[in-house]
Amino acid sequence: MAVIEIKQVAKTFGSFTALHSVDLTIADQEFMVLLGASGCGKTTLLRIIAGLETPTTGEVWIGGRRVDHLPPRERGIAMVFQNYAVFPHLTVFENIAFGLRMKKMDQAEVTRRVTRTAELMHIEQLLKRYSGELSGGQRQRVAVARALAMEPDVILMDEPLSNLDALLRLEMRAELKGVLAESKTTTIYVTHDQVEAMSLADRISVMNGGRIVQAANPVEVYRNPAARFVGSFIGNPPMNFLAATPAGPGKWQVAGQMFDGPVAAAAEFAIRPEDLHPGDTGLPAEVRVVEPLGPHTLITASVAGQPFRAILDSTLLPAPGDLLHFAPAPDRIRWFDPATQTAL
Amino acid sequence: MPRLLPYLLLLPATAFLCLFFLFPFVQVAHDSVMRNGVYTLENFSRMAGHWKFSTAFWNTMLLTAVVVPIQLAMALTMASIVTKLQRGRSTILYIFAIPLGISDLAAGLIWLSVFEQSGFLNSLLVGLGVVDQPILLLGYQNTWIIFIAIVLAEVWRATAIMMVILVAGMGLIPKEYGEAADVFGASRWQKFRRVTLPMLRPSLQTALILRVILAFEVFAVVVALGGTQLPVLMSETYHWQFQMQERGVAAAFAMVILAVSVAFTILILRLLHVPKGARV
Amino acid sequence: MSAPSVRRAGNRVFVAGVALLILWVLLPIWLLFVNALSAPAEVTGFPKRFIPSFDLASLSFFFGFSGVIDALWNSVRVAAVTMVLSIGVGAPAGYALSRFDFPGKELFRFLVVMTRAFPLPLLALPLAVMFIRTGLDDTILGLALVHTTLALPFAVLITYSLFSGIPLELEEAAWTLGCNRVQAFIKVILPLAAPGIAASAVFAFVISWNEVFAAAVLTVENRTLTAFLLQSLDVSPLPLKFAGGAALVLPALFFIFAVRKYLFAMWGIANR
Numbered sequence: 001m002a003v004i005e006i007k008q009v010a011k012t013f014g015s016f017t018a019l020h021s022v023d024l025t026i027a028d029q030e031f032m033v034l035l036g037a038s039g040c041g042k043t044t045l046l047r048i049i050a051g052l053e054t055p056t057t058g059e060v061w062i063g064g065r066r067v068d069h070l071p072p073r074e075r076g077i078a079m080v081f082q083n084y085a086v087f088p089h090l091t092v093f094e095n096i097a098f099g100l101r102m103k104k105m106d107q108a109e110v111t112r113r114v115t116r117t118a119e120l121m122h123i124e125q126l127l128k129r130y131s132g133e134l135s136g137g138q139r140q141r142v143a144v145a146r147a148l149a150m151e152p153d154v155i156l157m158d159e160p161l162s163n164l165d166a167l168l169r170l171e172m173r174a175e176l177k178g179v180l181a182e183s184k185t186t187t188i189y190v191t192h193d194q195v196e197a198m199s200l201a202d203r204i205s206v207m208n209g210g211r212i213v214q215a216a217n218p219v220e221v222y223r224n225p226a227a228r229f230v231g232s233f234i235g236n237p238p239m240n241f242l243a244a245t246p247a248g249p250g251k252w253q254v255a256g257q258m259f260d261g262p263v264a265a266a267a268e269f270a271i272r273p274e275d276l277h278p279g280d281t282g283l284p285a286e287v288r289v290v291e292p293l294g295p296h297t298l299i300t301a302s303v304a305g306q307p308f309r310a311i312l313d314s315t316l317l318p319a320p321g322d323l324l325h326f327a328p329a330p331d332r333i334r335w336f337d338p339a340t341q342t343a344l
Numbered sequence: 345m346p347r348l349l350p351y352l353l354l355l356p357a358t359a360f361l362c363l364f365f366l367f368p369f370v371q372v373a374h375d376s377v378m379r380n381g382v383y384t385l386e387n388f389s390r391m392a393g394h395w396k397f398s399t400a401f402w403n404t405m406l407l408t409a410v411v412v413p414i415q416l417a418m419a420l421t422m423a424s425i426v427t428k429l430q431r432g433r434s435t436i437l438y439i440f441a442i443p444l445g446i447s448d449l450a451a452g453l454i455w456l457s458v459f460e461q462s463g464f465l466n467s468l469l470v471g472l473g474v475v476d477q478p479i480l481l482l483g484y485q486n487t488w489i490i491f492i493a494i495v496l497a498e499v500w501r502a503t504a505i506m507m508v509i510l511v512a513g514m515g516l517i518p519k520e521y522g523e524a525a526d527v528f529g530a531s532r533w534q535k536f537r538r539v540t541l542p543m544l545r546p547s548l549q550t551a552l553i554l555r556v557i558l559a560f561e562v563f564a565v566v567v568a569l570g571g572t573q574l575p576v577l578m579s580e581t582y583h584w585q586f587q588m589q590e591r592g593v594a595a596a597f598a599m600v601i602l603a604v605s606v607a608f609t610i611l612i613l614r615l616l617h618v619p620k621g622a623r624v
Numbered sequence: 625m626s627a628p629s630v631r632r633a634g635n636r637v638f639v640a641g642v643a644l645l646i647l648w649v650l651l652p653i654w655l656l657f658v659n660a661l662s663a664p665a666e667v668t669g670f671p672k673r674f675i676p677s678f679d680l681a682s683l684s685f686f687f688g689f690s691g692v693i694d695a696l697w698n699s700v701r702v703a704a705v706t707m708v709l710s711i712g713v714g715a716p717a718g719y720a721l722s723r724f725d726f727p728g729k730e731l732f733r734f735l736v737v738m739t740r741a742f743p744l745p746l747l748a749l750p751l752a753v754m755f756i757r758t759g760l761d762d763t764i765l766g767l768a769l770v771h772t773t774l775a776l777p778f779a780v781l782i783t784y785s786l787f788s789g790i791p792l793e794l795e796e797a798a799w800t801l802g803c804n805r806v807q808a809f810i811k812v813i814l815p816l817a818a819p820g821i822a823a824s825a826v827f828a829f830v831i832s833w834n835e836v837f838a839a840a841v842l843t844v845e846n847r848t849l850t851a852f853l854l855q856s857l858d859v860s861p862l863p864l865k866f867a868g869g870a871a872l873v874l875p876a877l878f879f880i881f882a883v884r885k886y887l888f889a890m891w892g893i894a895n896r
Contacts, residue, residue: 052796072799085797089815098811102802150801349805353720354732356713357780361735364747364773371750418645425642438884439646442653445876447834449850453869454656460862464655467671478670500652508887554740561743564836564854568865571858578745578837585749585841598746609741 002063002076002153002186003028004049009058009068011044018044020210021058026203031180031187035197036207037233042190043158045207049188050156051075063153073102078147079156083163084139086131092118092142093127099150117145120179137168144176148183155180157189161196173199194234198222206230225334228341231270237298237309241336242269242283252335255283255304259328261335262344268336273298274311275332282327285310287318299324369602375595387592391584391600400575401600407491407576408559411498415555416548418499419506424536426507427514437511444504451501452568456482459493459569482569490570497565502558506551513547514540549616556612557605577601653873660870664863686867695852696871698764699833702848705768706832707825710775711783715821718783719813723792739777747773748838755842762844770838775828782824782886786817823886830879834872 004026011019019041026032034042047053049060051072060068067075078099087095096114105113118124121141131139140160147155160176161169177200180187191197197204198218205215206229214226225231231239244252244259244267252261254269261267274296276282285301285308292298292314299310299318310326318324335344379386391397426437443451458464459481466478481489521543525535541548563578572579577597585594659667661676664685686692717736721729748770752761760766790813798808839851847855853868860868 050796050800052799071804072796073802073804077800079797079800081793081797083791083793085791085793087794087797087812089812098798099801102807146797146801156800347726350720350724350726351728353716357717357776358732358735360713360772360776361739364751364769365739365742365744366735368747368750368754369742371754372746375750421641422645425638425645428638429642434884436642436646438881439649441884441887442649442877442880444887445830445834445880446653447836447850447872447876449836449854450656450834450869450872450876453853453865454652454873457655457659457866457869458652462668462670462672462862464672464674467674470671500648512887557741557743561745561837563745564850567854568857581746581749582837582840585752591749591753594749598743598749601743601746605743606741 003061004154004186004188005059005061006045006049007059007061009045009048009055009060011041011048011053012056018210019048019055022210022212024205024212024215026186026188029184029186031177031189031200031202033197033201033204034188034190034207035192035194035204035234037192040207041210042192042207046156046158046188046190049154050077050079076153077156078150078152078154080143080147080158080160082159084131084136084143084160086134086139086142086146088131090130091127092123092129092131092134095131095142096127096146096149098146113149113151114145117149120148121145136164137172140164140172144179148179148185152185154186154188155183157187159191160189162191162193169196176200194236198234206233208233223332224343226343228268228270228336231272231334231336235272237273237311239270239272239334240303240308240310242271242303242306242308244269244335255306257283259333260330261333264335264337264344266338267344268338270334270336271328271332273309275329276310276312276326277329278310278312278316278324279327280325282325283308285324285326287320287322287324290318290320292317372595372598372602375592376599379592387590387596388599390590391593391596396575396580400577400580403491403574404560404562404577407494407498407562408556410495411502411559412552412555414495414499415503415506416552418503419510419551422503422507423510423514424540426511440507441504443501444508446501447564448501448562449564449568451497452565455493455497455500455565456568459489482573484573487570487574490574493569494562494566494574497569498559498562501565502555505558506555509547509551509554510544513544513550516547517543545616545618549612549618552612552616553609556608560601560605560608653877656866656869656873659863659866664861667863667866668861682863682867683870686864686871689864691847691852692849692868695847695849698843698846699848699850701764702768702771702839703829703832705764706771706775707829709768709772710779710828711821711825713772714776714779714824715783717780718785719787719809721780721784722787723795736777736780739773744774745835745837748841752842762842762846764846767839767842767846767848768832770842771832771835772828774835774838775831778831779824779828782827783817783821786820786824787813790816820886823883826879826883827886830876833875833879 006022006024008021008023009019010017010021022045034045036042044053048055051067051070055068058068059066062075062077087098090098093114096117097110100110100113114127115124118127121144123138123141123145126134126138131142134142143160161172164172173196189200201218203215203217204221206213206221208229214221214230221230222234225234225239228241232241242254244254244261247253247258250260250263252259252267252269259269283303285303287299287301289300290297295314297312297314297316299312301308301310301324336342337344376387377383377385422440426433426440429436461478461480465481469475470478482493517540521539522535525539530538561578562576563582566574566576566579577600581594581597581601584590584597658674658676660682661678663677663679663681666677666679667682721733751770755761755766760769794812795808798812803811834850836850836854839848840854843851849868849872853865857865
């Protein structure tokens, strides 16, 4: 149980800047997800917190203690690795016990903790096996159990589900959420999968180009993206963006339609594909591709020459070439500054 | 400390290589131009002036020129076989690799058992009625037979090392390339010629350099089969160092072997140059 | 001919080729052992039989010959010291190459790879003088140092490839679980690399065991088996030569068998 404070942490590899002066505070027992595309710096940040990487500048504090000069073993953390890092020469039992033995814990306590975490992760029948005899999902469970057995202040997870197949990932996701909520451990979880991030996080830090673009709860991140990047990265399909021309103070013309907007020199109109109502009036869209997906139909269209997507009820099946009109839900319209790319 | 750690780990090996690899080569170069405490080229002129020098030099070159191409062809064949095999691959690979662990002296002795006068080749020839009497195969009258025996022993002994390198190299070539060639209608030979060989270039380079340099170092096989009847550069070096106690001339021989080795290494690197972006 | 019969004929040629190559490798070794396992009179006699009579007289003559046991023992000792030295010096370098990026790394790799472009046995010539000055002439250690120079590049490259094959993640996991660098190496890396390290140790042993030129140049009293056989070639009778050859070959057969799985790890990396 610990608060994590990251103060102006930057990291450069030669001439490449992986992190530009990042500030972030993670509350005690919070589940924080670092979300971003590959190369955005999320794994570097996690590894700096773990002590596997040294920050070029800045400070890392865990539980009120400055740790950036300490080796990983003295930081009170445990980590789950992307490829699980289950030691192939040790049994599952010895893998889970590894960290406890390093702490010179007595055998009874080791057995107690290993048994308890193994039960928690439903691997108690695998304790005598070696990692070569385990499936990917089972290895994943061993890796989590090994971290939990340490009873650390902080658990760090580096894309732990990315190597599992889709169905198993869904199952493990729900299970992880339950187990980690119960353990009341501060958790930092790195992923590039937005669904994973939305489902697990108390708070999501969206990262891009070595910076944290927005750190907020999942609904906030989804509904009120702080930057154009967040809107375009989160949501499947992502937000639609349309050019807007000023038509008086607080009035904007978008694809021939008038909208109330912010008072600004320039602005870009944005709306999520599911916040559109087909009707007789609204944004004129020429249908290009129609994809019936079961619960709904995905339309790819062109609005005033700009790409545009809409999610419609599956009872509607327009044909390519049709002209539709979409009325955006007024409270869901967002505006971005084209120069700074931030929300207006 | 973490920044110094790799250097600390490399220190013993670096020191070792400097002391026992770089320094001796500087020393031998120095010795070759030093005679009675003065710098001179006399060692080289004594070496070149000796009647055996050019024989030894050309014997070595000829041996290399005959042995290496045969080995290359055989190693490619063996590597292709091993790569193609589905059953018994590891057994056959082990058998093919056996000579890798056998010393050149032992290889010489092995082929001596075939070629000596009461040996297996004579037994076979007499048994088949080709000759009536066992003939002296490794005598001074028949230096060409000695030469053939050395070629056979060298091919037998040192093809394995090329084969292992080539098998490792073939393993690095993704299967899809061969399959793509199949789809585009290449015959087996075309596939080998146009796909496997070009992609194998880095391994071919390694194998050839290693093999050619070892060929210039041929020594024990020659001594075991031919005694002093077929002089080569290495046996002459040994002779000058020991029998003649002329370290300077021996060093001059060493410089010749070194020069030839380096020249051929550069030549092979040039001929089989692989552009960086074209590697597998 | 129809296509399937062409293929069948091709298969037969393929099998025959494989059989021929196997024979090519094994037959000469067989012949050496026929000689080694026959009585001296049979070895020098004519014509030869192609099956041994399993008379151990040649071998007992060989082992009873003055100097042979000593030479054998010297060979083992030199090879053992070479093995320890080349792994002890080479493995840390291999580990450093596999785990760190640092200025000078390429230079070191170049130095190691360069050794392959030089005729290494020639090192024995200048070293002979250096050893006389330092009292290392004609000693087990002196020869082992030269053999280590031969084996070290292999040891570095093999252990480099071995350690590279062990994911860094495992080591990092050990660090987060309470290990320092040394503990993580001992508890995680070493158990996983041990078989491969053993294989490269065996390889170093073989290199030393088989080496002729430097052994012959650097030893006088304390000759190794190869040096002993080489220097007595023109005086020793045939049975002695063949028994000696067999004594050299037999351990090699086991060694190659022991390291067969690692031959490619060794040469795969040597390609790069």
